[in-house]
Amino acid sequence: MVEFKGFFKSAFTVDNVIFGFDEGDLKVLLIKRGEEPYEGKWALPGYFVYPDEDLDEAAERVLQELTGISNVFLEQVKTFGAVDRHPFGRVITVAYFSLIKISDFTLQPASIALKAKWHSVAKVGNLAFDHDDILDACFQRLKWLVRTRPVGFELLPPKFTLTELQHLYEAILETELDKRNFRKKILSMDLLIDLEETQEGVAHRPARLYQFDQEKYDTFTAEGFSFELKENRKKEKLAPATGESP
Amino acid sequence: MVEFKGFFKSAFTVDNVIFGFDEGDLKVLLIKRGEEPYEGKWALPGYFVYPDEDLDEAAERVLQELTGISNVFLEQVKTFGAVDRHPFGRVITVAYFSLIKISDFTLQPASIALKAKWHSVAKVGNLAFDHDDILDACFQRLKWLVRTRPVGFELLPPKFTLTELQHLYEAILETELDKRNFRKKILSMDLLIDLEETQEGVAHRPARLYQFDQEKYDTFTAEGFSFELKENRKKEKLAPATGESP
DNA sequence: TCAAAAGTGTTCTTATTACACCCATGG
DNA sequence: CCATGGGTGTAATAAGAACACTTTTGA
Structure with missing residues (x-):
């Protein structure tokens, strides 16, 4: 047993990719880091997992402390464990993603929340740590999930128009x-x-x-569905002909 | 920074669900534990991740040491981190699953391999730690993956019949x-x-x-495909009518 | 000649795609 | 009255589902 002792020198964190949808745009909630490492950079909200805390609990805590909301869609996506991903030592992080209705959301007074801001997913880059990779993995997961379950509704306000729903899918x-x-x-x-x-x-x-029918929603969530529609090719506008090539 | 020191007391492992296919049956490679905890119980092959080792590397090492093979399908599935899942302390484990051709496989002389044996997935239960849950999560992932990518072929010998392929899917x-x-x-x-x-x-x-066409296989692996066929309902044999109900 | 699994086509039904015009409102 | 986005139906095509008999081999 003594031989194993050398292994108990690591730590792990959770990082949470919180997606929201507003103004036709998919957003992610980021925090501007106020301390080293990566001070001043934008990062995903996350923290160390306490010794007596399950992973899912830790992810919920991070979400709750920042946004004040709970009982929303929250799912583990992937664990990132490159040896040198954290300058303080060996720290692996378990990435979660959650979906919230921006309308439900109020930033909490916690100090951490003072520096939080929604960013358009399409424009985010150059985050702290390996958070670009984490965000990408979570976005890919969301992309997959939306074709399999009616998760889109987690992101919309209680009343919505069909066009808003379509823009969300798009x-x-x-x-x-x-x-x-x-x-x-x-x-x-x-x-x-x-x-x-x-x-x-x-x-x-x-x-x-x-609004969506909660009962049907639960059925689809449990059994899955298939949402497949081909891209609308009407927008494939051809570039104007440029005459002969060189 | 000192405040974080208390967190660096954990360890993490990888556990690998190694699937194979033989005699029309999906199998998983398990190891009989020769030491505490859970001595004498069947468990998934796994080990602590070394301090200078990435997670994926650790999973490959576990697979290689046990089976002697590498460069096969190996993918991270989920991380399990219940507080009390390991009696030695806080140990979270990152679950991977791999697909191998049983025909390629020879147990290595390493001591760990002496106690390895293939088990039918359908019949496995009561494993050490939370390995029942891990196996289940990996099986579910495989079930999903087979409808999306031609992973089935990773499990078959180089030459196979259509019926063997069908049995694998079934x-x-x-x-x-x-x-x-x-x-x-x-x-x-x-x-x-x-x-x-x-x-x-x-x-x-x-x-x-x-045999399968490697080039097409790579294309499908990269782009995904959709394999959906409804269950054959011919086997829904009706129970014999029992006359009137009470 | 029997048992066992291999092999093979067609019809029906359902889902997906492509596509263009009129409507209701506020400014 | 104009700009803006809302709202609607149909025909053509493709994909999936249902289904039963003949063939080849070894024992």
């Missing part, structure tokens, strides 16, 4: 979808409840509002 | 498939090369042998 899948086919498919799933209300105060024909 | 998906539809689908992928050879010495019409 942001996650990084593609454009055909409006009619999208609507036909999503409505045929019988997952939405038509609230028979419309938007107000918009400078165009107001859209119907929907 | 074992992984825990379902039965229609022979004609299976063949139509798999052949239409243009992934197999017909070797124009047949089995010998079988007491029935000998089957054609195939």
